[in-house]
Amino acid sequence: MSVNVSMAAIPAAVSEFIRGPHKLLIDGKWVAAASNKTFSTHNPANGSLLAEIAAAEAADVDLAVNAARRAFDDGPWSRMTPAARAKLIWRLADALETHAEEFAFIETLDNGKPLNDAKIVDLPHSIEVLRYFAGWCTKLNGESISISNPGTWHAYTMREPVGVVGSITPWNAPLMMAVSKIAPALAAGCTVVLKPAEQTPLTTLRLGQLILDVGFPEGVVNILTGFGETAGAAMTAHPGIDKVTFTGSTDVGRIIIRAAANDFKRVTLELGGKTPVIVFPDADIDRAIEGAARSIFSNAGQICNAGSRLYAHRDVFEKLVDGVSRRASEFRVGPGLAASTQMGPVVSQEQLDRISGFIASGQNQGAELRVGGGRIGSEGYFIQPTVLTGTRPDMDVVQQEIFGPVLCAMSYEEADLDRIAREANATSYGLGAVLWTQNLSTAHKMAKKLKAGTVRVNGGGLDPALPFGGFKQSGWGRELGREGIEAYTELKSVAMAL
Ligand code: NDP
Numbered sequence: 001m002s003v004n005v006s007m008a009a010i011p012a013a014v015s016e017f018i019r020g021p022h023k024l025l026i027d028g029k030w031v032a033a034a035s036n037k038t039f040s041t042h043n044p045a046n047g048s049l050l051a052e053i054a055a056a057e058a059a060d061v062d063l064a065v066n067a068a069r070r071a072f073d074d075g076p077w078s079r080m081t082p083a084a085r086a087k088l089i090w091r092l093a094d095a096l097e098t099h100a101e102e103f104a105f106i107e108t109l110d111n112g113k114p115l116n117d118a119k120i121v122d123l124p125h126s127i128e129v130l131r132y133f134a135g136w137c138t139k140l141n142g143e144s145i146s147i148s149n150p151g152t153w154h155a156y157t158m159r160e161p162v163g164v165v166g167s168i169t170p171w172n173a174p175l176m177m178a179v180s181k182i183a184p185a186l187a188a189g190c191t192v193v194l195k196p197a198e199q200t201p202l203t204t205l206r207l208g209q210l211i212l213d214v215g216f217p218e219g220v221v222n223i224l225t226g227f228g229e230t231a232g233a234a235m236t237a238h239p240g241i242d243k244v245t246f247t248g249s250t251d252v253g254r255i256i257i258r259a260a261a262n263d264f265k266r267v268t269l270e271l272g273g274k275t276p277v278i279v280f281p282d283a284d285i286d287r288a289i290e291g292a293a294r295s296i297f298s299n300a301g302q303i304c305n306a307g308s309r310l311y312a313h314r315d316v317f318e319k320l321v322d323g324v325s326r327r328a329s330e331f332r333v334g335p336g337l338a339a340s341t342q343m344g345p346v347v348s349q350e351q352l353d354r355i356s357g358f359i360a361s362g363q364n365q366g367a368e369l370r371v372g373g374g375r376i377g378s379e380g381y382f383i384q385p386t387v388l389t390g391t392r393p394d395m396d397v398v399q400q401e402i403f404g405p406v407l408c409a410m411s412y413e414e415a416d417l418d419r420i421a422r423e424a425n426a427t428s429y430g431l432g433a434v435l436w437t438q439n440l441s442t443a444h445k446m447a448k449k450l451k452a453g454t455v456r457v458n459g460g461g462l463d464p465a466l467p468f469g470g471f472k473q474s475g476w477g478r479e480l481g482r483e484g485i486e487a488y489t490e491l492k493s494v495a496m497a498l
Contacts, residue, residue, distance in 0.1 A: 007337040008115055014105040017206055022053045024060055024225065025208040027067035028218025034059040039227070041201055044112035044345040045335035045380045053201050056226035058234040061193070064222035065240040068164040068191040071219030077191060080217075086137035089186055091214040093130035096123070096179075099210065103203055107175055108336035110202040112344040112381070113299055115336050125462050126179040129480070132464035133183035136485045140188065145493070152498040159489040161189035162266055163242030166235040168228070168256075169204070170248040171197035171347050172302040172403070178204045180479055181245050182221060188488035193222045193241065195232055197248075199347050201225040228252065239263055243488065246270070247304070250401070250428075250473050257476075268477035268487050270304065270469055272401035273431030276424035277307035278446065280415060281315045283436035287458065289323030292407070295434060295460060297331050297385045300346045301355075301405035304474075305432035305454065309398060310409040311424060317411035321389060324407060325371040328385035333376055345381040346404060352381040355404030362388050362397035362408070370409070399427050417442065421449035430471025432456065453478070 023030040037055040042048060056064075071077045080088075096103065104118035113122070142157035167181035174196055185192050196204035208223045224231050232252075236244050236259035243266035246256050250271040260267045277295060279288045295307030312320045336344040346352050352375065359373050372386030383404060391398050391408040398408050412420055424433060433452040437443050447455040453470040462468075467481035477487050 006339065007335065008105075008339065010105055010109070010337075011102060013102050014109070017102070017106065018051050018109065018202065020051050022051055022201070022205055022225065024054045024056050024064070025205075025212075025221070025223040026060065026064045027222065028212065033057065033226070034063075039198060041110060041199065042348075043109050044347050045337070047349075047380060050109060051202065053205075053225045056195070056224035056231040058230070060224055060226070061231060061234040061238055064193045064224055065164060065166075065235075065238050067219035068193050068222055069240050071217060072161070072164055072191040075219055076217040077189070077220045082137040082140070082189075085186065085189065086134045088214060088216055089130055089134035089137065089183060092210060092216075093127045093134065095210045095214050096130065096207070097127050099206075100127070103175060103206060106202045106206055108344070110200045111171060111174060112347055113336050114341045114344050116339075116341075117299065118336075122173055122176050125464075126175050129176070129179050129464045130183045133187040133485060136184070137187045140485065140489065142491070147495060149495075153495055154498055155493065155495040157491055157493050159188075159486065160492055162488050162490050163190060164240055165190045165192050165488065166238070166241040166244045167192055167194045168232050168235065168244070168246045168248065169194070169196050171199040172299060172304070174200040175203040175207065177247050178207055184479070184485040185245075185488050186220070188485055190243070190488050191220050193224060193235060195224045195226060195228075195235060198225075198227050233259065236260055236265075237262070241265060243267070245487075253475065266487075268479065269475040270479055271431075271473060271475045272403075272429055273304045273306070273470065273474050274309060274399070274401055274427045274429040275305045275307045275432040275434060275452070276309045276311055277434040278420060278424060278436070279310070279312040279316060279320055280435070280437035280439065280442055281313040282438045282442075283316070284438065284458070285316055285319055285323070288436035289320055289327065291434070291436065291459065292320065293324045293327035293331075296407045297328065297343055297405045300343050300383070302346060302351070302403050304401075306403075307434050308402060308407060309424075310407055311420060312409070312411055313415060314411045314413055317409070321370060321387065321409045324409070325387045328371045328387055331385045333382055333384065335380070343385060343405065346383060347381070349381055351403065352383055355383055355402055355406060358397050358400070358402045358404070359386060359388070359406060362391060362395060365392075365395045365397075367391045367395065367397060367408070372405070393423060393426055401429065415442075417445055417449060421446060425451045428473040431469075431474035434460070
């Protein structure tokens with residue numbers, strides 16, 4: 001990492017926003033936490049204090065849930081037509097587009113990701129998700145059903161909003177996560193209480209300002225910054241919340257399921273992953289190398305479906321590992337604000353320690369460090385892109401989600417699809433899988449055998465129309481796509497004797 005990097009100048013609007021104050025958004029107003037407590041958010045590139053943020057606790061959760069309840073039950077939101085809801089959501093997308101540059105800077109400062117990534121991935125995707133779900137407002141229909149009871153019947157289904165939604169988001173893509181939760185909820189006619197991660201609350205708070213600016217009625221979106229153990233736990237236990245939607249670790253997912261079980265809240269969980277990248281000998285190897293490297297090193301590996309396990313046929317294994325290792329050493333690691341940066345710091349000292357701990361445990365269990373493995377510098381939370389070889393299925397590095405730029409590379413002997421699928425499926429996760437092959441038959445057969453919510457062949461990318469979620473311990477339900485909005489509805493059947 002070069003010390004004398006030239007940094008993008010922070011726009012005045014960004015500095016002014018970051019100065020604060022940063023309060024809770026409850027019932028259309030910015031208010032201090034009832035306890036007056038605050039917490040700090042830091043810049044992962046240098047550890048410096050960015051801002052003080054209001055720390056919500058149970059009393060604030062109560063106020064926010066009551067506001068969301070009123071807005072849902074008898075506020076203007078409940079009387080708004082689907083077309084009017086669509087216009088408001090679209091207006092929010094336009095406002096986000098107008099302020100995209102500002103949001104990208106705030107995300108980079110708070111989360112650490114390269115400014116360029118925030119500009120070309122996080123912002124466009126967030127805007128598209130809002131527009132995609134705005135389009136769904138007017139298309140949430142039931143169907144008429146032919147029933148065979150004696151007599152003449154008219155029977156139909158309709159979709160109603162589930163109610164007040166409690167959304168809890170993580171720190172790896174804060175704006176994208178916040179938008180992925182609120183857009184379908186609002187499109188379905190729900191109201192929202194949203195808690196961003198303590199490490200990265202700022203873009204969600206700025207989004208709250210835009211939500212007010214574009215004219216969402218009070219109480220429709222409430223934002224509670226604070227800690228998971230206090231604000232988050234109070235939300236999942238609150239009887240006024242009808243549905244919880246959560247993205248984060250599988251361990252916290254379990255806690256949420258237990259809390260939600262009391263009153264049978266609806267639950268959608270998008271949890272961890274251990275995505276296998278499977279390379280067949282007929283693959284376009286140069287593209288596979290680039291794809292595998294980007295899949296694990298983008299966002300410093302802090303992506304739930306990062307390709308963290310590489311399985312390559314023995315004939316191409318060395319070429320692949322050499323290629324990915326070369327890309328790892330070429331990846332320009334640095335502060336997100338530096339124009340040259342391709343990989344920023346990880347989000348916190350805790351995350352840096354966690355990743356370093358996994359690398360050490362892999363080596364202790366016999367893995368070989370092909371490249372990387374070390375911390376970079378002493379300021380900020382930078383770690384080298386890392387490739388481990390000699391990893392075995394029983395190792396922690398192969399089984400657990402590291403959430404860092406660490407690839408475990410393994411080879412297989414023969415193109416026995418069942419065996420490869422068995423090995424690829426042999427973790428508790430099932431979020432994603434990536435295949436590199438030019439053989440259509442191999443691709444289709446493998447796509448069927450893999451236990452993963454999303455199988456990508458010869459490439460990656462995000463699209464709001466494609467449902468996203470996991471098999472096994474990677475989650476419950478799907479986000480995005482039609483299934484993503486239907487998860488915010490209850491289906492009602494009506495049968496009428498004529
Ligand atoms: P968490 O799962 O702890 O955090 C995600 C969100 O859940 C945050 O908003 C957090 O609040 C909140 N939360 C924490 N505890 C509770 C609770 N008891 N009740 C309700 N909400 C709660 O992830 P970590 O930040 O601890 O990251 C640890 C690991 O989790 C990572 O290394 C990675 O493996 C995985 N992870 C996976 C993600 C994914 O996209 N699948 C995203 C993030 C992490 P707060 O942060 O404010 O305490």
